[in-house]
Amino acid sequence: MSRGSTYGISRVDNETSRTHGWLVTIQRRGVIYRKHFSDGVFGGKQRSFAAAKEYRDEIIAAHPPLSMQEYSNIVKKNNRSGVVGVCRYCASETRDLPEEKQRWFWVASWPLPDGRRKRVKFSVKKYGEDGAFQMAMDARASALGKLVGAFDPGAVRRKAARRRTAPVVASGAH
Template sequence: MDNEVSRTHGWLVTIQRRGVIHRKHFSDGVHGGKQKSFAAAKTYRDEVITKNPPFSMREYSNIVKKNNRSGVVGVCRYCASETRDLPEDKQRWFWVASWPLPDGRRKRVKFSVKKYGEEGAFKMALKARKDALRGLDGAFDPGAVRRKPARRKTESSELRKAA
Protein backbone atom coordinates (compact mmCIF):
# COMPACT_ATOMS: atom_id res chain seq x y z
CA MET A 1 0.00 0.00 0.00
CA ASP A 2 1.40 3.37 -1.00
CA ASN A 3 -1.02 6.24 -0.38
CA GLU A 4 0.56 9.70 -0.38
CA VAL A 5 -2.66 11.43 0.75
CA SER A 6 -2.91 9.46 3.99
CA ARG A 7 0.88 8.97 4.16
CA THR A 8 0.35 5.21 4.44
CA HIS A 9 3.14 2.99 3.13
CA GLY A 10 3.45 -0.69 3.82
CA TRP A 11 1.99 -4.12 3.18
CA LEU A 12 -1.50 -5.39 4.07
CA VAL A 13 -2.08 -9.10 4.65
CA THR A 14 -5.69 -10.30 4.47
CA ILE A 15 -6.60 -13.99 4.72
CA GLN A 16 -10.05 -15.46 5.35
CA ARG A 17 -10.40 -18.93 6.81
CA ARG A 18 -13.67 -20.57 7.87
CA GLY A 19 -15.47 -17.25 8.24
CA VAL A 20 -12.68 -15.51 10.20
CA ILE A 21 -10.72 -12.67 8.57
CA HIS A 22 -7.06 -12.34 9.56
CA ARG A 23 -5.80 -8.85 8.62
CA LYS A 24 -2.67 -6.99 9.59
CA HIS A 25 -0.83 -3.96 8.23
CA PHE A 26 2.97 -3.84 8.11
CA SER A 27 4.18 -0.23 7.96
CA ASP A 28 7.40 0.55 6.10
CA GLY A 29 8.26 3.14 8.77
CA VAL A 30 7.74 0.83 11.75
CA HIS A 31 9.65 -2.08 10.18
CA GLY A 32 12.54 -0.06 8.75
CA GLY A 33 11.78 0.04 5.02
CA LYS A 34 9.90 -1.72 2.23
CA GLN A 35 11.97 -4.92 2.20
CA LYS A 36 11.76 -5.43 5.97
CA SER A 37 8.03 -4.72 6.15
CA PHE A 38 7.50 -7.09 3.20
CA ALA A 39 9.49 -9.83 4.96
CA ALA A 40 7.44 -9.31 8.16
CA ALA A 41 4.18 -9.47 6.14
CA LYS A 42 5.24 -12.74 4.48
CA THR A 43 6.19 -14.23 7.86
CA TYR A 44 2.77 -13.28 9.28
CA ARG A 45 1.02 -14.69 6.18
CA ASP A 46 2.88 -17.99 6.52
CA GLU A 47 2.04 -18.23 10.25
CA VAL A 48 -1.68 -17.62 9.59
CA ILE A 49 -1.75 -20.22 6.81
CA THR A 50 0.09 -22.77 9.00
CA LYS A 51 -2.38 -22.29 11.87
CA ASN A 52 -5.41 -22.05 9.54
CA PRO A 53 -4.89 -24.26 6.47
CA PRO A 54 -7.24 -23.85 3.50
CA PHE A 55 -10.25 -26.14 3.10
CA SER A 56 -9.52 -29.43 1.45
CA MET A 57 -11.54 -29.99 -1.73
CA ARG A 58 -13.59 -32.58 0.15
CA GLU A 59 -14.32 -30.17 3.06
CA TYR A 60 -15.33 -27.40 0.67
CA SER A 61 -17.57 -29.76 -1.28
CA ASN A 62 -19.56 -30.61 1.86
CA ILE A 63 -20.49 -27.08 2.95
CA VAL A 64 -24.28 -26.81 3.17
CA LYS A 65 -25.40 -23.65 1.38
CA LYS A 66 -28.35 -21.55 2.59
CA ASN A 67 -30.30 -22.14 -0.62
CA ASN A 68 -30.07 -25.97 -0.43
CA ARG A 69 -33.54 -27.47 -0.85
CA SER A 70 -32.72 -31.12 -1.57
CA GLY A 71 -31.12 -31.76 1.80
CA VAL A 72 -27.99 -33.09 0.08
CA VAL A 73 -25.00 -30.90 -0.75
CA GLY A 74 -24.31 -30.84 -4.50
CA VAL A 75 -27.56 -32.51 -5.53
CA CYS A 76 -30.54 -30.55 -6.81
CA ARG A 77 -33.73 -30.96 -8.83
CA TYR A 78 -33.68 -29.02 -12.08
CA CYS A 79 -36.16 -28.18 -14.84
CA ALA A 80 -34.67 -27.76 -18.32
CA SER A 81 -34.91 -24.02 -18.98
CA GLU A 82 -36.38 -24.40 -22.46
CA THR A 83 -39.35 -26.37 -21.01
CA ARG A 84 -39.99 -24.25 -17.89
CA ASP A 85 -42.90 -22.30 -19.47
CA LEU A 86 -44.59 -25.40 -20.89
CA PRO A 87 -47.42 -27.27 -19.15
CA GLU A 88 -46.15 -29.50 -16.34
CA ASP A 89 -46.55 -32.74 -18.31
CA LYS A 90 -44.26 -31.33 -21.05
CA GLN A 91 -41.53 -30.07 -18.69
CA ARG A 92 -38.26 -32.01 -18.52
CA TRP A 93 -37.05 -32.52 -14.92
CA PHE A 94 -33.69 -33.87 -13.78
CA TRP A 95 -31.77 -34.60 -10.60
CA VAL A 96 -28.33 -33.05 -10.97
CA ALA A 97 -25.11 -33.94 -9.14
CA SER A 98 -22.28 -31.41 -9.13
CA TRP A 99 -18.82 -31.11 -7.62
CA PRO A 100 -15.77 -28.84 -8.00
CA LEU A 101 -12.80 -29.72 -10.17
CA PRO A 102 -9.22 -28.83 -9.15
CA ASP A 103 -9.02 -26.03 -11.75
CA GLY A 104 -12.03 -24.25 -10.21
CA ARG A 105 -14.65 -25.35 -12.76
CA ARG A 106 -17.60 -27.53 -11.75
CA LYS A 107 -18.64 -30.89 -13.16
CA ARG A 108 -22.38 -31.58 -13.47
CA VAL A 109 -24.18 -34.80 -14.33
CA LYS A 110 -27.95 -34.92 -14.74
CA PHE A 111 -30.38 -37.83 -14.53
CA SER A 112 -33.83 -37.67 -16.13
CA VAL A 113 -36.84 -38.04 -13.84
CA LYS A 114 -38.89 -39.20 -16.85
CA LYS A 115 -36.37 -41.91 -17.74
CA TYR A 116 -35.37 -43.15 -14.24
CA GLY A 117 -38.29 -42.03 -12.04
CA GLU A 118 -38.05 -39.48 -9.22
CA GLU A 119 -36.36 -41.81 -6.74
CA GLY A 120 -34.15 -43.54 -9.31
CA ALA A 121 -32.81 -40.27 -10.74
CA PHE A 122 -32.20 -38.92 -7.22
CA LYS A 123 -30.30 -42.06 -6.16
CA MET A 124 -28.21 -41.98 -9.33
CA ALA A 125 -27.28 -38.34 -8.68
CA LEU A 126 -26.32 -39.21 -5.09
CA LYS A 127 -24.11 -42.06 -6.28
CA ALA A 128 -22.46 -39.96 -9.00
CA ARG A 129 -21.54 -37.24 -6.51
CA LYS A 130 -20.34 -39.71 -3.87
CA ASP A 131 -18.12 -41.49 -6.42
CA ALA A 132 -16.69 -38.16 -7.66
CA LEU A 133 -15.94 -36.89 -4.16
CA ARG A 134 -13.91 -40.02 -3.44
CA GLY A 135 -11.42 -38.86 -6.06
CA LEU A 136 -11.07 -35.28 -4.79
CA ASP A 137 -7.69 -34.48 -3.33
CA GLY A 138 -5.77 -31.36 -2.47
CA ALA A 139 -6.68 -27.95 -1.11
CA PHE A 140 -9.57 -25.83 -2.37
CA ASP A 141 -8.41 -22.77 -4.35
CA PRO A 142 -11.20 -20.18 -4.66
CA GLY A 143 -9.17 -18.17 -7.17
CA ALA A 144 -8.49 -21.05 -9.57
CA VAL A 145 -11.38 -20.28 -11.90
CA ARG A 146 -10.27 -16.62 -12.26
CA ARG A 147 -6.76 -17.54 -13.35
CA LYS A 148 -6.37 -18.44 -16.99
CA PRO A 149 -4.20 -21.51 -17.60
CA ALA A 150 -0.93 -20.79 -19.41
CA ARG A 151 -1.25 -21.33 -23.13
CA ARG A 152 0.71 -24.27 -24.35
CA LYS A 153 2.77 -23.98 -27.48
CA THR A 154 1.35 -26.12 -30.20
CA GLU A 155 3.12 -27.55 -33.19
CA SER A 156 1.13 -25.31 -35.55
CA SER A 157 2.10 -22.12 -33.65
CA GLU A 158 5.77 -23.17 -33.85
CA LEU A 159 5.41 -23.75 -37.61
CA ARG A 160 3.83 -20.28 -38.09
CA LYS A 161 6.78 -18.67 -36.26
CA ALA A 162 9.28 -20.57 -38.41
CA ALA A 163 7.58 -19.51 -41.68
Template sequence: MDNEVSRTHGWLVTIQRRGVIHRKHFSDGVHGGKQKSFAAAKGYRDEVISNNPPFSMREYSNIVKKNNRSGVVGVCRYCASETRDLSEDKQRWFWVASWPLPDGRRKRVKFSVKKYGEEGAFKMALKARKDALRGLDGAFDPGAVRRKPARRKAAADTPTELRKAA
Protein backbone atom coordinates in the same frame (compact mmCIF):
# COMPACT_ATOMS: atom_id res chain seq x y z
CA MET B 1 0.40 0.36 0.56
CA ASP B 2 1.93 3.68 -0.27
CA ASN B 3 -0.38 6.64 0.32
CA GLU B 4 1.32 10.03 0.32
CA VAL B 5 -1.83 11.90 1.44
CA SER B 6 -2.21 9.91 4.67
CA ARG B 7 1.54 9.27 4.87
CA THR B 8 0.89 5.54 5.14
CA HIS B 9 3.64 3.26 3.88
CA GLY B 10 3.80 -0.45 4.49
CA TRP B 11 2.28 -3.83 3.74
CA LEU B 12 -1.22 -5.09 4.54
CA VAL B 13 -1.89 -8.82 5.01
CA THR B 14 -5.52 -9.99 4.76
CA ILE B 15 -6.46 -13.67 4.90
CA GLN B 16 -9.90 -15.15 5.46
CA ARG B 17 -10.28 -18.65 6.84
CA ARG B 18 -13.60 -20.28 7.80
CA GLY B 19 -15.36 -16.94 8.23
CA VAL B 20 -12.59 -15.29 10.28
CA ILE B 21 -10.59 -12.42 8.77
CA HIS B 22 -6.94 -12.17 9.79
CA ARG B 23 -5.67 -8.67 8.95
CA LYS B 24 -2.54 -6.83 9.99
CA HIS B 25 -0.63 -3.78 8.74
CA PHE B 26 3.18 -3.69 8.71
CA SER B 27 4.45 -0.12 8.65
CA ASP B 28 7.74 0.64 6.88
CA GLY B 29 8.59 3.17 9.64
CA VAL B 30 7.96 0.81 12.54
CA HIS B 31 9.84 -2.09 10.98
CA GLY B 32 12.81 -0.09 9.66
CA GLY B 33 12.15 0.10 5.92
CA LYS B 34 10.32 -1.55 3.03
CA GLN B 35 12.33 -4.78 2.97
CA LYS B 36 12.02 -5.39 6.71
CA SER B 37 8.29 -4.63 6.82
CA PHE B 38 7.79 -6.89 3.79
CA ALA B 39 9.68 -9.72 5.51
CA ALA B 40 7.56 -9.24 8.67
CA ALA B 41 4.35 -9.27 6.59
CA LYS B 42 5.39 -12.49 4.82
CA GLY B 43 6.24 -14.06 8.18
CA TYR B 44 2.80 -13.15 9.53
CA ARG B 45 1.12 -14.46 6.38
CA ASP B 46 2.97 -17.77 6.61
CA GLU B 47 2.09 -18.12 10.31
CA VAL B 48 -1.62 -17.46 9.70
CA ILE B 49 -1.69 -19.97 6.83
CA SER B 50 0.12 -22.66 8.82
CA ASN B 51 -2.26 -22.19 11.79
CA ASN B 52 -5.35 -21.91 9.54
CA PRO B 53 -4.91 -24.12 6.47
CA PRO B 54 -7.28 -23.60 3.52
CA PHE B 55 -10.28 -25.86 3.00
CA SER B 56 -9.57 -29.13 1.29
CA MET B 57 -11.57 -29.63 -1.91
CA ARG B 58 -13.64 -32.25 -0.08
CA GLU B 59 -14.39 -29.88 2.85
CA TYR B 60 -15.35 -27.06 0.48
CA SER B 61 -17.60 -29.41 -1.48
CA ASN B 62 -19.63 -30.24 1.63
CA ILE B 63 -20.56 -26.70 2.69
CA VAL B 64 -24.36 -26.42 2.87
CA LYS B 65 -25.46 -23.28 1.03
CA LYS B 66 -28.42 -21.15 2.13
CA ASN B 67 -30.34 -21.83 -1.07
CA ASN B 68 -30.11 -25.66 -0.78
CA ARG B 69 -33.58 -27.18 -1.18
CA SER B 70 -32.77 -30.85 -1.79
CA GLY B 71 -31.15 -31.39 1.59
CA VAL B 72 -28.03 -32.76 -0.09
CA VAL B 73 -25.04 -30.59 -1.00
CA GLY B 74 -24.35 -30.67 -4.75
CA VAL B 75 -27.59 -32.42 -5.73
CA CYS B 76 -30.61 -30.54 -7.06
CA ARG B 77 -33.79 -31.08 -9.05
CA TYR B 78 -33.80 -29.27 -12.38
CA CYS B 79 -36.29 -28.58 -15.17
CA ALA B 80 -34.81 -28.27 -18.65
CA SER B 81 -35.05 -24.56 -19.54
CA GLU B 82 -36.52 -25.18 -23.00
CA THR B 83 -39.47 -27.06 -21.41
CA ARG B 84 -40.04 -24.78 -18.39
CA ASP B 85 -42.90 -22.86 -20.02
CA LEU B 86 -44.67 -25.97 -21.33
CA SER B 87 -47.45 -27.83 -19.55
CA GLU B 88 -46.36 -30.04 -16.64
CA ASP B 89 -46.73 -33.29 -18.60
CA LYS B 90 -44.32 -32.00 -21.29
CA GLN B 91 -41.65 -30.66 -18.93
CA ARG B 92 -38.37 -32.59 -18.67
CA TRP B 93 -37.11 -32.96 -15.07
CA PHE B 94 -33.72 -34.20 -13.89
CA TRP B 95 -31.79 -34.77 -10.70
CA VAL B 96 -28.36 -33.16 -11.15
CA ALA B 97 -25.14 -33.94 -9.29
CA SER B 98 -22.34 -31.39 -9.37
CA TRP B 99 -18.88 -31.04 -7.86
CA PRO B 100 -15.84 -28.79 -8.28
CA LEU B 101 -12.84 -29.74 -10.41
CA PRO B 102 -9.29 -28.79 -9.33
CA ASP B 103 -9.06 -26.06 -12.00
CA GLY B 104 -12.13 -24.28 -10.57
CA ARG B 105 -14.67 -25.45 -13.14
CA ARG B 106 -17.63 -27.61 -12.11
CA LYS B 107 -18.68 -30.99 -13.40
CA ARG B 108 -22.42 -31.74 -13.70
CA VAL B 109 -24.19 -35.00 -14.46
CA LYS B 110 -27.97 -35.18 -14.85
CA PHE B 111 -30.36 -38.12 -14.50
CA SER B 112 -33.80 -38.08 -16.11
CA VAL B 113 -36.81 -38.43 -13.80
CA LYS B 114 -38.83 -39.74 -16.77
CA LYS B 115 -36.26 -42.44 -17.53
CA TYR B 116 -35.25 -43.53 -14.00
CA GLY B 117 -38.18 -42.35 -11.87
CA GLU B 118 -37.99 -39.70 -9.13
CA GLU B 119 -36.26 -41.90 -6.55
CA GLY B 120 -34.03 -43.70 -9.07
CA ALA B 121 -32.74 -40.46 -10.62
CA PHE B 122 -32.15 -38.97 -7.15
CA LYS B 123 -30.20 -42.04 -5.97
CA MET B 124 -28.11 -42.05 -9.16
CA ALA B 125 -27.24 -38.37 -8.65
CA LEU B 126 -26.25 -39.08 -5.03
CA LYS B 127 -24.01 -41.95 -6.11
CA ALA B 128 -22.39 -39.95 -8.93
CA ARG B 129 -21.50 -37.12 -6.54
CA LYS B 130 -20.27 -39.47 -3.81
CA ASP B 131 -18.04 -41.34 -6.30
CA ALA B 132 -16.64 -38.08 -7.68
CA LEU B 133 -15.87 -36.66 -4.23
CA ARG B 134 -13.92 -39.79 -3.33
CA GLY B 135 -11.34 -38.86 -5.96
CA LEU B 136 -11.20 -35.18 -5.00
CA ASP B 137 -7.86 -34.26 -3.43
CA GLY B 138 -5.89 -31.13 -2.70
CA ALA B 139 -6.65 -27.71 -1.25
CA PHE B 140 -9.51 -25.54 -2.45
CA ASP B 141 -8.34 -22.59 -4.56
CA PRO B 142 -11.01 -19.87 -4.71
CA GLY B 143 -9.14 -18.03 -7.47
CA ALA B 144 -8.81 -21.02 -9.80
CA VAL B 145 -12.00 -20.29 -11.72
CA ARG B 146 -10.87 -16.70 -12.44
CA ARG B 147 -7.54 -17.76 -13.90
CA LYS B 148 -7.59 -18.91 -17.50
CA PRO B 149 -5.63 -22.10 -18.17
CA ALA B 150 -2.51 -21.54 -20.28
CA ARG B 151 -3.16 -22.26 -23.94
CA ARG B 152 -0.97 -24.93 -25.43
CA LYS B 153 0.55 -23.01 -28.30
CA ALA B 154 1.71 -25.98 -30.39
CA ALA B 155 -1.65 -27.76 -30.35
CA ALA B 156 -3.72 -24.60 -30.70
CA ASP B 157 -1.76 -23.24 -33.66
CA THR B 158 -1.43 -26.53 -35.55
CA PRO B 159 -4.04 -27.32 -38.20
CA THR B 160 -6.45 -30.11 -37.22
CA GLU B 161 -5.25 -32.38 -40.03
CA LEU B 162 -1.65 -32.25 -38.76
CA ARG B 163 -2.70 -32.94 -35.17
CA LYS B 164 -4.70 -35.98 -36.28
CA ALA B 165 -1.73 -37.36 -38.21
CA ALA B 166 0.72 -36.85 -35.33
Protein backbone atom coordinates in the same frame (compact mmCIF):
# COMPACT_ATOMS: atom_id res chain seq x y z
CA MET C 1 2.55 -22.40 -2.11
CA SER C 2 5.96 -21.06 -3.06
CA ARG C 3 7.98 -18.81 -0.75
CA GLY C 4 7.74 -16.02 -3.34
CA SER C 5 3.96 -16.25 -3.54
CA THR C 6 1.89 -13.17 -2.76
CA TYR C 7 -1.19 -15.19 -1.80
CA GLY C 8 -3.12 -13.24 0.85
CA ILE C 9 -0.78 -10.22 0.61
CA SER C 10 -1.61 -6.94 -1.13
CA ARG C 11 0.24 -3.67 -1.50
CA VAL C 12 -1.14 -0.47 0.07
CA ASP C 13 0.15 2.86 -1.25
CA ASN C 14 -2.12 5.73 -0.21
CA GLU C 15 -0.48 9.13 -0.71
CA THR C 16 -3.34 11.03 0.97
CA SER C 17 -2.94 9.25 4.29
CA ARG C 18 0.79 8.59 3.69
CA THR C 19 0.21 4.88 4.22
CA HIS C 20 2.70 2.55 2.52
CA GLY C 21 3.08 -1.11 3.31
CA TRP C 22 1.71 -4.59 2.84
CA LEU C 23 -1.68 -5.90 4.02
CA VAL C 24 -2.14 -9.56 4.87
CA THR C 25 -5.71 -10.85 4.70
CA ILE C 26 -6.46 -14.55 5.17
CA GLN C 27 -9.92 -16.00 5.88
CA ARG C 28 -10.31 -19.40 7.44
CA ARG C 29 -13.60 -21.00 8.50
CA GLY C 30 -15.36 -17.63 8.87
CA VAL C 31 -12.53 -15.87 10.72
CA ILE C 32 -10.58 -13.07 8.98
CA TYR C 33 -6.91 -12.61 9.93
CA ARG C 34 -5.73 -9.15 8.84
CA LYS C 35 -2.57 -7.22 9.67
CA HIS C 36 -0.76 -4.26 8.09
CA PHE C 37 3.03 -4.13 7.72
CA SER C 38 4.21 -0.53 7.29
CA ASP C 39 7.32 0.25 5.26
CA GLY C 40 8.27 2.91 7.83
CA VAL C 41 8.00 0.59 10.83
CA PHE C 42 9.84 -2.33 9.18
CA GLY C 43 12.56 -0.28 7.44
CA GLY C 44 11.50 -0.36 3.81
CA LYS C 45 9.41 -2.12 1.21
CA GLN C 46 11.41 -5.37 1.12
CA ARG C 47 11.59 -5.80 4.90
CA SER C 48 7.89 -5.07 5.39
CA PHE C 49 7.09 -7.60 2.64
CA ALA C 50 9.29 -10.23 4.33
CA ALA C 51 7.48 -9.62 7.65
CA ALA C 52 4.10 -9.83 5.91
CA LYS C 53 5.05 -13.17 4.29
CA GLU C 54 6.26 -14.53 7.62
CA TYR C 55 2.97 -13.57 9.32
CA ARG C 56 0.95 -14.98 6.40
CA ASP C 57 2.83 -18.28 6.57
CA GLU C 58 2.25 -18.51 10.36
CA ILE C 59 -1.49 -18.00 9.88
CA ILE C 60 -1.67 -20.62 7.13
CA ALA C 61 0.34 -23.11 9.21
CA ALA C 62 -1.94 -22.59 12.22
CA HIS C 63 -5.14 -22.51 10.12
CA PRO C 64 -4.77 -24.65 6.98
CA PRO C 65 -7.22 -24.20 4.09
CA LEU C 66 -10.28 -26.42 3.78
CA SER C 67 -9.74 -29.71 2.02
CA MET C 68 -11.69 -30.16 -1.22
CA GLN C 69 -14.01 -32.59 0.61
CA GLU C 70 -14.64 -30.09 3.45
CA TYR C 71 -15.37 -27.29 0.97
CA SER C 72 -17.65 -29.56 -1.07
CA ASN C 73 -19.79 -30.37 1.97
CA ILE C 74 -20.63 -26.80 3.03
CA VAL C 75 -24.41 -26.50 3.16
CA LYS C 76 -25.50 -23.44 1.20
CA LYS C 77 -28.42 -21.27 2.35
CA ASN C 78 -30.37 -21.92 -0.84
CA ASN C 79 -30.18 -25.74 -0.58
CA ARG C 80 -33.67 -27.21 -1.05
CA SER C 81 -32.90 -30.87 -1.77
CA GLY C 82 -31.38 -31.60 1.63
CA VAL C 83 -28.22 -32.94 -0.05
CA VAL C 84 -25.23 -30.69 -0.73
CA GLY C 85 -24.44 -30.50 -4.45
CA VAL C 86 -27.65 -32.19 -5.60
CA CYS C 87 -30.58 -30.23 -7.01
CA ARG C 88 -33.74 -30.71 -9.09
CA TYR C 89 -33.61 -28.90 -12.43
CA CYS C 90 -36.04 -28.18 -15.26
CA ALA C 91 -34.49 -27.95 -18.73
CA SER C 92 -34.67 -24.24 -19.55
CA GLU C 93 -36.09 -24.77 -23.03
CA THR C 94 -39.09 -26.65 -21.54
CA ARG C 95 -39.78 -24.40 -18.55
CA ASP C 96 -42.64 -22.49 -20.25
CA LEU C 97 -44.31 -25.64 -21.55
CA PRO C 98 -47.20 -27.42 -19.80
CA GLU C 99 -46.11 -29.60 -16.82
CA GLU C 100 -46.38 -32.89 -18.79
CA LYS C 101 -44.01 -31.56 -21.49
CA GLN C 102 -41.34 -30.22 -19.10
CA ARG C 103 -38.07 -32.17 -18.81
CA TRP C 104 -36.91 -32.54 -15.19
CA PHE C 105 -33.56 -33.82 -13.94
CA TRP C 106 -31.71 -34.40 -10.69
CA VAL C 107 -28.26 -32.81 -11.06
CA ALA C 108 -25.10 -33.61 -9.12
CA SER C 109 -22.24 -31.09 -9.10
CA TRP C 110 -18.83 -30.85 -7.49
CA PRO C 111 -15.73 -28.64 -7.77
CA LEU C 112 -12.74 -29.57 -9.88
CA PRO C 113 -9.17 -28.76 -8.74
CA ASP C 114 -8.86 -25.97 -11.34
CA GLY C 115 -11.90 -24.16 -9.87
CA ARG C 116 -14.43 -25.19 -12.51
CA ARG C 117 -17.44 -27.35 -11.62
CA LYS C 118 -18.48 -30.71 -13.04
CA ARG C 119 -22.21 -31.41 -13.43
CA VAL C 120 -24.04 -34.59 -14.37
CA LYS C 121 -27.79 -34.87 -14.73
CA PHE C 122 -30.20 -37.78 -14.47
CA SER C 123 -33.61 -37.71 -16.14
CA VAL C 124 -36.67 -38.03 -13.89
CA LYS C 125 -38.64 -39.34 -16.89
CA LYS C 126 -36.07 -42.05 -17.62
CA TYR C 127 -35.12 -43.14 -14.06
CA GLY C 128 -38.09 -41.97 -11.98
CA GLU C 129 -37.95 -39.32 -9.24
CA ASP C 130 -36.30 -41.55 -6.62
CA GLY C 131 -34.00 -43.31 -9.11
CA ALA C 132 -32.67 -40.08 -10.62
CA PHE C 133 -32.18 -38.56 -7.15
CA GLN C 134 -30.26 -41.64 -5.94
CA MET C 135 -28.10 -41.70 -9.08
CA ALA C 136 -27.23 -38.01 -8.59
CA MET C 137 -26.26 -38.65 -4.95
CA ASP C 138 -24.17 -41.69 -5.94
CA ALA C 139 -22.38 -39.79 -8.74
CA ARG C 140 -21.50 -36.94 -6.38
CA ALA C 141 -20.32 -39.26 -3.60
CA SER C 142 -18.13 -41.15 -6.06
CA ALA C 143 -16.60 -37.94 -7.43
CA LEU C 144 -15.97 -36.47 -3.96
CA GLY C 145 -14.17 -39.65 -2.95
CA LYS C 146 -11.61 -38.93 -5.69
CA LEU C 147 -11.02 -35.26 -4.77
CA VAL C 148 -7.67 -34.55 -3.17
CA GLY C 149 -5.84 -31.47 -2.00
CA ALA C 150 -6.88 -28.17 -0.51
CA PHE C 151 -9.58 -25.88 -1.83
CA ASP C 152 -8.17 -22.90 -3.76
CA PRO C 153 -10.66 -20.01 -3.79
CA GLY C 154 -8.64 -18.14 -6.41
CA ALA C 155 -8.47 -20.95 -8.96
CA VAL C 156 -11.42 -19.70 -11.03
CA ARG C 157 -10.14 -16.13 -11.15
CA ARG C 158 -6.70 -17.07 -12.46
CA LYS C 159 -6.50 -17.51 -16.20
CA ALA C 160 -4.64 -20.49 -17.58
CA ALA C 161 -1.29 -19.59 -19.08
CA ARG C 162 -1.49 -19.31 -22.83
CA ARG C 163 0.68 -21.66 -24.79
CA ARG C 164 2.68 -20.09 -27.56
CA THR C 165 2.59 -21.87 -30.85
CA ALA C 166 5.16 -21.55 -33.58
CA PRO C 167 3.97 -19.59 -36.60
CA VAL C 168 2.83 -21.69 -39.53
CA VAL C 169 5.30 -21.38 -42.37
CA ALA C 170 4.28 -22.48 -45.84
CA SER C 171 6.75 -24.82 -47.45
CA GLY C 172 7.26 -26.00 -50.97
CA ALA C 173 7.94 -24.33 -54.28
CA HIS C 174 5.68 -21.66 -55.76
